Amino acid sequence: MFYYIEGKLAHLDYTFAVIDAHGVGYKMTITQTTYESMPAHRSVSEAPTVRLYTYMAVREDGVELFGFLSEAELEAFKLLITVSGVGPKAAIAILSVFTPDRLAITIMNEDTKAIAKANGIGAKTAARIVLELKDKISKTFTEAISAPSQTQSTASVPTGSSKLSDAQSALLVLGYTKSEIVAALRGVDISNKQTDDIIRLALKNLSK
Numbered sequence: 001m002f003y004y005i006e007g008k009l010a011h012l013d014y015t016f017a018v019i020d021a022h023g024v025g026y027k028m029t030i031t032q033t034t035y036e037s038m039p040a041h042r043s044v045s046e047a048p049t050v051r052l053y054t055y056m057a058v059r060e061d062g063v064e065l066f067g068f069l070s071e072a073e074l075e076a077f078k079l080l081i082t083v084s085g086v087g088p089k090a091a092i093a094i095l096s097v098f099t100p101d102r103l104a105i106t107i108m109n110e111d112t113k114a115i116a117k118a119n120g121i122g123a124k125t126a127a128r129i130v131l132e133l134k135d136k137i138s139k140t141f142t143e144a145i146s147a148p149s150q151t152q153s154t155a156s157v158p159t160g161s162s163k164l165s166d167a168q169s170a171l172l173v174l175g176y177t178k179s180e181i182v183a184a185l186r187g188v189d190i191s192n193k194q195t196d197d198i199i200r201l202a203l204k205n206l207s208k
Contacts, residue, residue, distance in 0.1 A: 006051040028067030032096035076100040093119040167198040
């Protein structure tokens with residue numbers, strides 16, 4: 001129903017924000033990441049104008065709005081709640097620990113222990129998140145590297161291997177620099193490995 005709501009930041013708390021849009025106060029549950037990225041809020045008269053991308057959850061006991069400062073965080077939230085047993089509150093808890101990029105890296109690394117550190121997320125749920133989302137994230141990488149971009153064309157490393165080039169492009173999508181990627185891929189054995197496997201090995205090197 002709402003894609004985003006823009007207005008004055010009437011109230012900001014650790015777990016929710018209230019946006020005054022044309023005299024209507026919209027209360028939205030937010031992540032710690034969004035909270036920490038909000039502009040300074042000193043007084044009502046100095047309230048800044050903000051835009052939060054929204055998701056509306058309709059349940060039997062009521063309706064709840066969730067707000068995110070970036071579209072990437074909203075998309076990560078929507079992806080998380082597709083996982084069996086992961087509801088909006090669990091997704092908020094996870095995104096309060098991870099930025100969307102770091103979450104993608106963590107899932108590709110199959111680091112269930114890191115995901116389980118989020119409030120209310122157990123080992124079984126973390127494992128299910130990795131199991132159900134790893135392929136979806138890999139598909140996102142594939143789509144991203146299939147689309148031509150100036151960044152990818154100017155930062156490619158001549159390797160003679162399309163798989164290695166694709167892996168590098170996917171890492172660029174995640175925000176790593178050319179020098180970081182070159183170092184992470186140096187020495188990686190790509191024989192008999194798919195692009196996903198190369199990315200996973202590089203991410204392990206990058207996380208050290």
